[in-house]
Amino acid sequence: xxxxxxxxxxxxxxxxxxxxxxxxxxxxxxxxxxxxxxxxxxxxxxxxxxxxxxxxxxxxxxxxxxxxxxxxxxxxxxxxxxxxxxxxxxxxxxxxxxxxxxxxxxxxxxxxxxxxxxxxxxxxxxxxxxxxxxxxxxxxxxxxxxxxxxxxxxxxxxxxxxxxxxxxxxxxxxxxxxx
Numbered sequence: 632x633x634x635x636x637x638x639x640x641x642x643x644x645x646x647x648x649x650x651x652x653x654x655x656x657x658x659x660x661x662x663x664x665x666x667x668x669x670x671x672x673x674x675x676x677x678x679x680x681x682x683x684x685x686x687x688x689x690x691x692x693x694x695x696x697x698x699x700x701x702x703x704x705x706x707x708x709x710x711x712x713x714x715x716x717x718x719x720x721x722x723x724x725x726x727x728x729x730x731x732x733x734x735x736x737x738x739x740x741x742x743x744x745x746x747x748x749x750x751x752x753x754x755x756x757x758x759x760x761x762x763x764x765x766x767x768x769x770x771x772x773x774x775x776x777x778x779x780x781x782x783x784x785x786x787x788x789x790x791x792x793x794x795x796x797x798x799x800x801x802x803x804x805x806x807x808x809x810x
Contacts, residue, residue: 640736640769641786642761646744646777649791650809656739656771657683663769664693668736673726675719675746675774676700681810695735697725700742711749719751727760730768737769744774744781754778761785 643659645652660670670693672683678700687694699722701715722740730738740760746752757772761784764770772781782788804810 638767640764640767642764642784643769643771643787643789644744644777644782644785645771645773645789645791646775646782647789647791647793648775649793650796651791652773652775653683653741655789655791656741656773659769659771660694660737660739663737664690668693669734670694670737670739671726671729671735672696672739672741673722673729673743674698674700674741675722675751676715676742676749678702678718679810682807695729697722699725711751715749716751719746720756722746723752723756723760727763730760730764730770733765735768737771738764739771739773742774743772744777746774747778747781748774748776754780757781758784 645655656672660672663670672687672695674696677698679702684696684698687696699718701712701718726738726740729735743752743757747754747757757778758780761770761781772785777788
């Protein structure tokens with residue numbers, strides 16, 4: 632039986648090793664903007680200038696992006712820097728305040744799963760955030776390595792699977808496509 636859509640917001644997780652997790656979340660924010668909805672995006676482990684940051688600056692009444700990462704994050708370090716941990720913790724708090732402000736319909740925690748994988752935030756940090764989601768708020772968590780507990784607590788989980796990628800041929804991230 633298919634139920635009629637109501638005003639409930641759901642929790643999405645976009646994970647996996649394939650390309651497109653952040654892009655899917657940004658696409659949802661863009662679609663929501665077309666319906667007059669406002670999105671807040673907290674980018675974890677990202678401090679570089681990505682195309683979406685520039686684009687959001689063009690539509691500030693609909694999409695807000697804040698970054699909580701160092702300019703040159705270390706994705707393969709054995710231990711995170713104190714600064715990376717502080718930024719991620721500030722990101723959780725700032726995004727939580729944005730979610731409870733009533734100013735946003737959609738909250739996106741971009742790369743939160745990767746921040747968890749690198750021990751910048753705990754599983755409990757993420758679960759607590761999910762549990763505090765207001766009824767009508769849509770919450771999206773992106774990034775590889777989603778914790779099993781996060782997957783179980785979500786309403787929708789998409790696993791982006793890499794079949795083939797030009798990065799494997801040495802192609803670097805391109806402005807406007809990957810960044």
